[in-house]
């Protein structure tokens with residue numbers, strides 16, 4: 458789950474109202490830089506994971522991971538412009554397509570996720586594809602959803618042709634438009650994953666929900682493309698999104714986070730840290746807010762920016778660029794991403 462609280466640990470050292478951007482110009486195009494972004498919250502006694510692995514007790518709890526080819530069923534809830542759908546689909550279709558983009562690519566980024574195995578030694582699949590889509594244009598369950606009613610949205614979708622119940626390889630990704638509110642959205646979560654209950658949907662299906670925060674709380678869930686209001690939101694410090702869409706570019710990183718966790722912990726009994734399975738710390742949570750080498754302490758890590766100042770760390774198909782957080786590597790015992798400088 459992408460909760461807001463792990464974010465806090467990143468922001469211990471802050472310079473009020475200043476973007477103390479350190480711009481390093483390498484002799485390459487695009488430019489690498491490691492921006493310091495005003496923090497989400499000031500209060501934190503929380504731990505930071507990226508430097509040290511001593512305190513991270515990520516454990517395998519013997520449950521399954523998504524080791525067979527992953528079929529994503531997309532549910533577009535509410536009104537979604539075609540351009541926004543294409544942006545998200547380009548990201549998802551970049552995961553498996555290792556020839557579609559130069560390094561560091563989305564496909565290289567998923568390699569870290571595929572290092573997780575189950576008790577039979579099977580790795581998480583590197584094959585991820587969009588197997589079906591459903592548009593719930595009429596907000597079948599209203600414009601406010603809850604953790605339970607989102608399961609009814611899935612039930613509605615699987616009951617509609619041509620959307621199959623794929624209980625072998627399917628995961629269901631519910632994406633809500635910017636006018637849809639969700640229980641705890643913006644306050645405690647930007648996205649979450651879980652599985653459906655047979656009593657609601659007829660099957661146990663792993664799913665994730667991610668909302669477009671563009672109108673509701675970009676400074677929370679589309680960070681670092683918007684910064685908290687008390688810092689003069691949208692002022693110095695925020696980064697320019699790679700595709701010019703604060704809400705959806707922000708969603709892409711949350712979708713990546715949730716897919717990584719859904720794949721490594723689909724039934725919430727596989728890979729997580731902490732003793733409490735109702736509040737697990739998962740492989741995305743451990744690296745929240747970290748996008749490159751040298752991140753932490755208010756810095757997001759070394760990422761790239763193009764000639765127009767758009768910030769990114771991954772290349773995708775169709776020439777797309779994305780900014781996606783790093784993932785905890787079970788091999789390195791540290792956060793990892795393909796744009797690492799070392």
Ligand SMILES: *[C@@H]1O[C@H](CO)[C@@H](O)[C@H](O)[C@H]1NC(C)=O
Nearest residue numbers: 571572573574579580787788
């Ligand atoms: C599977 O995971 C193991 C352990 O993390 C790793 O060493 C291996 O390279 C992975 N295999 C593939 C095919 O990704």
